Amino acid sequence: MTVQLPPLPEIHHPKIQALFQKSDRELVTLFQRHPEEGQYFAAIFCRYGQVLYTLISTATRSPVQSDYLFVKTWEYIYHEMRVLDLRVTTPRLSLQSWLINIAAMMINRAEVPPVEEIQYSLKDTPPVFWCYLNQALNQMAGNLRLVLLLSQTFQWSHTRIAAYLHAEGESISASDVKQLLVRAYQALEDALPEDIRDIYLAQPAVTA
Template identity: 50%
Template sequence: MQIPYFPHINHPLVKSLFDHSDQELLTLFQQYPDSGKYFTVIFCRYSSILYTLSWHSARSPVQADYLFAVIWRHIFYQLGKLDLSSQDGLTLQNWLINMTGFYINKIELPPTETIHYSLENTSPPLWCYIEQALDQLPPRSRLMILMSQRFHWSETKIAAYLQAEGEEISLSEVTSCLEESYRMLEAKLPADIRAIYLNEN
């Protein structure tokens, strides 16, 4: 087993928070939902532990990467309402390990050949914030991005599908709509996530 290396751990926005305690990071994450750096630092701090647990529960490296990412996606949505002070003696590390064990037993992994997720291309924090941004897009924009990215449909196939559904849309309009949808998606990502992962200043 090789623990993945995540280059964004060296980004100045991430490194500047290394001295913060887990509780401070959790509080900042909850207080500033439009900032992604706090969740990213929590991810960097505990990714190796959670990846090791995921690895031992999957049948293949592809499944391990996917399980690891899906667990972090669940954690992302749970962290927003986590109150460690109400649970005597519970640390963030213990909570993360407990949640990982819970989801390892709950998640039914798809066959390796049907998994299209790449840990190398999309780190879990970026995936979480992309999904959050997707939820804020107009329905047609979201649908077109999903057809293009998740199902790898060509623009011709997307146009044919939408036309079959009764929409009056040409191939050139699909192309321009997709371009605009990607611009909207990127604009809805937190500014620090764009800086960390997309190299925006």
């Protein structure tokens, strides 16, 4: 039985639809040559996401764990594909075969946390956006990244974040934390590729 992916926000975007006629090799090459653009990785995901989702879903115990392993698999693919050369793989593999091999490796080797410890939501954060979001986080200044993670991941209040930073030797108020968060969100958005912002963050036009 095929387990269906949730609706993909990227699949109907004009930038992605314009790439549907590209071959796998062309998409991989464009992905490698243009790291400042995310549309090529998104197009590959749209092409093979369902195949990998079905494989992973049938090998895990719960939908929550399936989604977690699915996004971790695509995160691994994102990094490995930067240097992928299918011409030198032994034996020679198609992109689909390479992706299936990666999924099988992740199923066999990855440590999947218990359901109650997983906070990831596939519907809220598609795997492609997840990959570029983490890349953007890694590019941010340390203090901005810290307050953002404390606020979003741990759901800490401004007051609690200020108290934590004060204990770490920084003189900062809750209102200062609020301003830091504004700067952090802006820095995070600025660090995302322009096409990724367009695909995942742009608000749809309102028609009368």
